[in-house]
Amino acid sequence: MKVKLGYPVLQANQAIADRNREAFQRHFLLVLNLMSSPGAGKTTFLERWIRLAEDRLRLGVIEGDVATTLDAERIAACGTEVVQINTHGACHLDAGMIARTLGHFDLARLDCLVIENVGNLVCPADFDLGETLRVTLLSTTEGADKPEKYPAAFRHADAVLLTKTDLLPYVPFDLTRFHGTLSRLNPDAPVFQICALTGEGMEQWTQWLLSRRER
Numbered sequence: 001m002k003v004k005l006g007y008p009v010l011q012a013n014q015a016i017a018d019r020n021r022e023a024f025q026r027h028f029l030l031v032l033n034l035m036s037s038p039g040a041g042k043t044t045f046l047e048r049w050i051r052l053a054e055d056r057l058r059l060g061v062i063e064g065d066v067a068t069t070l071d072a073e074r075i076a077a078c079g080t081e082v083v084q085i086n087t088h089g090a091c092h093l094d095a096g097m098i099a100r101t102l103g104h105f106d107l108a109r110l111d112c113l114v115i116e117n118v119g120n121l122v123c124p125a126d127f128d129l130g131e132t133l134r135v136t137l138l139s140t141t142e143g144a145d146k147p148e149k150y151p152a153a154f155r156h157a158d159a160v161l162l163t164k165t166d167l168l169p170y171v172p173f174d175l176t177r178f179h180g181t182l183s184r185l186n187p188d189a190p191v192f193q194i195c196a197l198t199g200e201g202m203e204q205w206t207q208w209l210l211s212r213r214e215r
């Protein structure tokens, strides 16, 4: 006998995600859900991007990790308001976890709330958090086949960031295959080539995001 556990869990999550989204819309808040495998460079990207964007966008960050406050400490060191969620084993954030952090922020004061999801290219894709935009990151060291192997994370992304482009000369990453797969899976999502060390691609990403905010 098969027991379908997934649907009630996802339905309950969706109801909370819808309420989160209403709250975000009331405050004209752009909310990003960053997804990637562990170590693809989400926090390093944020550290660099906060410095570039902080005079244009009032930012807040929610950090999702199984354990530790390490990422929140890195973001706090940038002078940005941040809340750490520890999932204690769960491989993704859910909408209820986000709802419980919202009281820590003055949403009316923010322009953009960034949620760094737990590092995992599988489970986070199933859980709507109420975000405005899903952003999937892949680093050049992970291999160009990953969008084919983990399609949900890429198919439903509003933008894709290829990170650690400074390593392209040193790793066998097939850019043609990567772009070809994305153009089949998700032809509407823009792809930004990003290096958090040099700042490559950050301004183009920021301009795109600002254009989304004006919609």
Ligand SMILES: Nc1nc2c(ncn2[C@@H]2O[C@H](COP(=O)(O)OP(=O)(O)OP(=O)(O)O)[C@@H](O)[C@H]2O)c(=O)[nH]1
Residues within 6 Å of the ligand: 036, 037, 038, 039, 040, 041, 042, 043, 044, 045, 071, 118, 119, 120, 163, 164, 165, 166, 167, 194, 195, 196, 197, 198
């Ligand atoms: N060469 C290079 N290394 C990078 C770049 N961005 C991040 N890294 C390195 O990649 C490693 C992981 O970076 P993080 O930013 O912690 O990755 P993350 O996705 O936040 O990791 P989790 O939160 O654990 O999922 C660190 O050693 C970074 O210094 C980059 O643009 N180039």
Ligand SMILES: [Mg+2]
Residues within 6 Å of the ligand: 042, 043, 044, 071, 116
């Ligand atoms: Mg991180």
